[in-house]
Amino acid sequence: MQKIIDYLNANQSRFIEELSDYVRFPSVSAQPQHRKDLQACAEWLQVHCRKIGLETRLCPTDGNPIIIAKTPRNSSEKRPHYVIYGHYDVQPAEPFELWKSPPFTPRIEGRSLFGRGASDNKGQNLAHLKAVEAYLKTGTELPCDLTFVIEGEEEVGSKSLATFLKQHRTELQCDAVVVSDTGIPSPKHPALTYALRGIAAFELIMHGPSRDLHSGAFGGSVDNPAMALCQLLAKLRDKNGRITIPGFYDDVAPLSAYEKKQFARFPGTNRAYQKFLGVPKLFGERGFTPVEQRTSRPTVEINGLTSGYQGEGSKTIVPAWARAKLTMRLVPNQNPRKIISSARRYMFKLCPPTVRLEINSGHGAEPYLVSPTSTQAQAALRALRTAFGHEPVLIREGGSIPIVNDFKKYLYADTLLMGLALPDDNAHSPNEKFDLDCFAKGQLMSAHLWQELTR
Amino acid sequence: MQKIIDYLNANQSRFIEELSDYVRFPSVSAQPQHRKDLQACAEWLQVHCRKIGLETRLCPTDGNPIIIAKTPRNSSEKRPHYVIYGHYDVQPAEPFELWKSPPFTPRIEGRSLFGRGASDNKGQNLAHLKAVEAYLKTGTELPCDLTFVIEGEEEVGSKSLATFLKQHRTELQCDAVVVSDTGIPSPKHPALTYALRGIAAFELIMHGPSRDLHSGAFGGSVDNPAMALCQLLAKLRDKNGRITIPGFYDDVAPLSAYEKKQFARFPGTNRAYQKFLGVPKLFGERGFTPVEQRTSRPTVEINGLTSGYQGEGSKTIVPAWARAKLTMRLVPNQNPRKIISSARRYMFKLCPPTVRLEINSGHGAEPYLVSPTSTQAQAALRALRTAFGHEPVLIREGGSIPIVNDFKKYLYADTLLMGLALPDDNAHSPNEKFDLDCFAKGQLMSAHLWQELTR
Numbered sequence: 024m025q026k027i028i029d030y031l032n033a034n035q036s037r038f039i040e041e042l043s044d045y046v047r048f049p050s051v052s053a054q055p056q057h058r059k060d061l062q063a064c065a066e067w068l069q070v071h072c073r074k075i076g077l078e079t080r081l082c083p084t085d086g087n088p089i090i091i092a093k094t095p096r097n098s099s100e101k102r103p104h105y106v107i108y109g110h111y112d113v114q115p116a117e118p119f120e121l122w123k124s125p126p127f128t129p130r131i132e133g134r135s136l137f138g139r140g141a142s143d144n145k146g147q148n149l150a151h152l153k154a155v156e157a158y159l160k161t162g163t164e165l166p167c168d169l170t171f172v173i174e175g176e177e178e179v180g181s182k183s184l185a186t187f188l189k190q191h192r193t194e195l196q197c198d199a200v201v202v203s204d205t206g207i208p209s210p211k212h213p214a215l216t217y218a219l220r221g222i223a224a225f226e227l228i229m230h231g232p233s234r235d236l237h238s239g240a241f242g243g244s245v246d247n248p249a250m251a252l253c254q255l256l257a258k259l260r261d262k263n264g265r266i267t268i269p270g271f272y273d274d275v276a277p278l279s280a281y282e283k284k285q286f287a288r289f290p291g292t293n294r295a296y297q298k299f300l301g302v303p304k305l306f307g308e309r310g311f312t313p314v315e316q317r318t319s320r321p322t323v324e325i326n327g328l329t330s331g332y333q334g335e336g337s338k339t340i341v342p343a344w345a346r347a348k349l350t351m352r353l354v355p356n357q358n359p360r361k362i363i364s365s366a367r368r369y370m371f372k373l374c375p376p377t378v379r380l381e382i383n384s385g386h387g388a389e390p391y392l393v394s395p396t397s398t399q400a401q402a403a404l405r406a407l408r409t410a411f412g413h414e415p416v417l418i419r420e421g422g423s424i425p426i427v428n429d430f431k432k433y434l435y436a437d438t439l440l441m442g443l444a445l446p447d448d449n450a451h452s453p454n455e456k457f458d459l460d461c462f463a464k465g466q467l468m469s470a471h472l473w474q475e476l477t478r
Numbered sequence: 479m480q481k482i483i484d485y486l487n488a489n490q491s492r493f494i495e496e497l498s499d500y501v502r503f504p505s506v507s508a509q510p511q512h513r514k515d516l517q518a519c520a521e522w523l524q525v526h527c528r529k530i531g532l533e534t535r536l537c538p539t540d541g542n543p544i545i546i547a548k549t550p551r552n553s554s555e556k557r558p559h560y561v562i563y564g565h566y567d568v569q570p571a572e573p574f575e576l577w578k579s580p581p582f583t584p585r586i587e588g589r590s591l592f593g594r595g596a597s598d599n600k601g602q603n604l605a606h607l608k609a610v611e612a613y614l615k616t617g618t619e620l621p622c623d624l625t626f627v628i629e630g631e632e633e634v635g636s637k638s639l640a641t642f643l644k645q646h647r648t649e650l651q652c653d654a655v656v657v658s659d660t661g662i663p664s665p666k667h668p669a670l671t672y673a674l675r676g677i678a679a680f681e682l683i684m685h686g687p688s689r690d691l692h693s694g695a696f697g698g699s700v701d702n703p704a705m706a707l708c709q710l711l712a713k714l715r716d717k718n719g720r721i722t723i724p725g726f727y728d729d730v731a732p733l734s735a736y737e738k739k740q741f742a743r744f745p746g747t748n749r750a751y752q753k754f755l756g757v758p759k760l761f762g763e764r765g766f767t768p769v770e771q772r773t774s775r776p777t778v779e780i781n782g783l784t785s786g787y788q789g790e791g792s793k794t795i796v797p798a799w800a801r802a803k804l805t806m807r808l809v810p811n812q813n814p815r816k817i818i819s820s821a822r823r824y825m826f827k828l829c830p831p832t833v834r835l836e837i838n839s840g841h842g843a844e845p846y847l848v849s850p851t852s853t854q855a856q857a858a859l860r861a862l863r864t865a866f867g868h869e870p871v872l873i874r875e876g877g878s879i880p881i882v883n884d885f886k887k888y889l890y891a892d893t894l895l896m897g898l899a900l901p902d903d904n905a906h907s908p909n910e911k912f913d914l915d916c917f918a919k920g921q922l923m924s925a926h927l928w929q930e931l932t933r
């Protein structure tokens with residue numbers, strides 16, 4: 024490994040130049056005017072992979088091309104195979120006026136490289152490319168085959184990825200997928216994200232009278248659908264922060280003592296977290312810490328409410344209808360279909376006969392879990408420890424990363440989420456940056472990972 | 479009285495012509511382009527009053543002029559004095575395309591005169607003028623002094639009326655105010671409206687985190703202000719339809735056996751009412767009929783809800799805030815200030831420490847009650863019975879008529895609400911009409927009323 028470490032050290036300033044070149048492409052997938060920039064960025068990436076020594080091709084899709092880049096295969100033996108996923112598209116940079124320097128003109132200040140996409144995800148996928156370059160350029164044999172899959176539609180929902188995975192499932196069959204697109208709490212807390220929450224979305228419409236009624240002429244003799252909706256929603260969560268849907272917690276995988284111990288190592292105080300959120304007091308399911316609540320426990324959230332008059336002053340009506348947008352965050356082993364069905368049944372049961380409830384069920388996504396004590400997870404933790412020089416933490420993400428379910432579904436592979444973004448990297452916000460120490464440590468992490476995974 | 483009755487009968491067709499002339503003015507107070515039409519209508523009315531034999535003058539205000547028209551005074555004796563209130567301004571006629579004939583081109587079909595303002599309020603105040611004309615033109619002595627006050631801003635909130643009443647309080651000092659601007663259930667159910675509900679308005683804003691939060695990253699560890707608001711609102715009304723604010727019902731004047739008996743005479747079935755509202759089932763405070771609930775019992779209504787995401791699909795946020803517009807309908811003897819203060823106290827008490835509640839109290843209006851067994855009310859009922867040939871019903875209106883409180887405040891006078899509008903008169907809607915039998919009976923009612931009041 025020393026040769027590799029030396030190579031990485033010796034070439035950091037060139038790598039930073041290359042990251043700047045990569046960030047310079049305004050590869051904004053959400054904006055049609057950047058279609059050509061996405062193509063140009065993909066072509067630059069292809070050329071870059073080829074220079075490193077990878078076999079590479081650009082695969083056209085209905086949207087932006089996906090890059091496949093493979094380490095040279097040793098045909099004499101069957102070796103472990105890992106897919107490294109990343110994306111070259113970025114979020115829109117708007118509002119431009121909040122940027123201290125132009126978003127697509129990379130700027131280095133201290134140990135930060137500023138620019139849209141620096142952290143999400145260009146810097147992170149380039150770190151893996153640089154580790155592989157170090158193997159190939161120093162003539163060090165890789166203990167496994169690697170295939171990069173770098174797409175251009177992650178920020179708009181990875182619309183082409185599922186079809187692509189289906190079409191290339193033989194070529195991409197692998198032992199695991201490695202994704203660096205999540206975060207770490209601090210440079211002293213490298214992290215493996217081993218679980219994600221799933222989701223179930225609903226829209227509730229409570230129908231009352233056939234039109235808005237004068238609340239003076241009719242109020243008191245007819246149910247108010249906004250009140251009926253509030254009374255229904257109010258019953259979904261009890262005072263201990265528990266969801267009241269029958270069977271809701273039946274399949275929830277309990278946290279192991281090992282996991283609870285890991286979470287307790289997570290930096291930051293409740294006081295600081297409360298201040299960060301800007302709330303007078305924290306609230307969550309009794310018996311769990313805030314970290315556990317937001318990562319490992321299921322929720323029901325009201326995302327939006329709409330009814331009647333919303334303007335200035337008052338309008339004296341009994342509104343004809345009231346609507347709520349709801350999403351539930353689900354945790355490993357909850358099944359979205361099962362939860363959606365029991366939630367619907369319960370809500371219809373709660374609805375009084377004086378109004379009519381309409382429920383539209385929206386999208387659902389499976390929760391995700393890789394056992395943190397699995398061989399692969401332990402290998403990832405060792406690579407993190409060695410690269411960062413600190414004991415890594417285990418993280419469950421509260422959100423969903425739908426592509427992880429696609430990898431499971433089409434490649435039958437687990438995903439190791441080994442992100443390099445810091446909490447203040449401003450992903451999706453103005454003044455996005457990438458920490459250049461994280462960039463360097465990410466290269467080391469990747470270099471070590473292939474050794475650890477095949478040990 | 480026979481001379482008067484004969485005069486009214488003999489002149490009906492001329493009266494209808496005059497009502498047509500009156501309706502022809504597009505005296506829409508809400509629309510600045512009709513300012514001149516309002517002035518012209520007021521001047522026409524002044525000329526008309528003068529022709530009848532009334533002493534009349536146009537009083538300028540900050541808005542549209544108010545007409546004062548007085549019966550000739552007999553200076554030798556002090557007689558009872560009654561003020562007859564009406565308004566010559568009308569609602570906008572839009573949407574024009576829904577009218578079967580132009581709104582300001584009166585059209586007679588059967589026993590209906592169609593046109594904007596025919597029922598609200600031109601036909602009704604003209605009925606009183608015609609009754610007084612009959613007295614004056616037949617040389618029949620009126621048993622009292624009468625003063626017409628006909629304003630031009632009722633449909634935009636009677637902004638100039640309070641100042642006008644204050645300025646003319648000596649001249650307008652009276653034994654009662656008579657207003658024909660309410661409705662009757664059917665021609666067979668002439669009605670005296672003897673009570674009105676008051677109102678208290680609130681805006682509640684529940685503040686949560688300092689900005690919308692990602693419901694995946696943070697949901698579960700922070701209270702959702704939309705949920706907190708729903709849980710608070712849900713507690714305001716119990717399953718029996720009772721408001722839970724402490725002391726809310728303390729001052730409510732109970733319905734007498736006489737009133738309950740009167741209400742039971744109100745035509746229509748619960749089934750028909752439910753169908754009219756378009757609801758699957760009626761709902762209201764247990765122990766009261768729908769008529770009682772909507773007229774004589776206090777309420778809390780949610781008039782509007784706003785929070786988070788309201789567009790298509792879903793947005794996975796914990797919203798930063800949630801807002802509700804509330805109004806309470808208050809009944810005789812509830813005091814809006816007292817209710818507002820106890821409601822605020824209760825809602826702040828219900829608010830959990832995990833969110834911050836802001837309450838903006840809006841307008842309040844006193845409820846109104848004239849005892850239905852008072853001498854004046856009984857006189858009004860006799861006049862109604864004689865004119866319509868049917869036993870009148872006693873009505874409480876569920877809404878508020880703020881001018882009634884102004885008459886009480888500035889003139890210290892009770893108001894007799896003796897409306898002539900039918901439920902299908904389409905007041906404020908396209909194809910407004912006035913029933914010509916109600917017009918004729920209204921004239922008779924007025925003619926009898928002055929006799930009955932002074933008997």
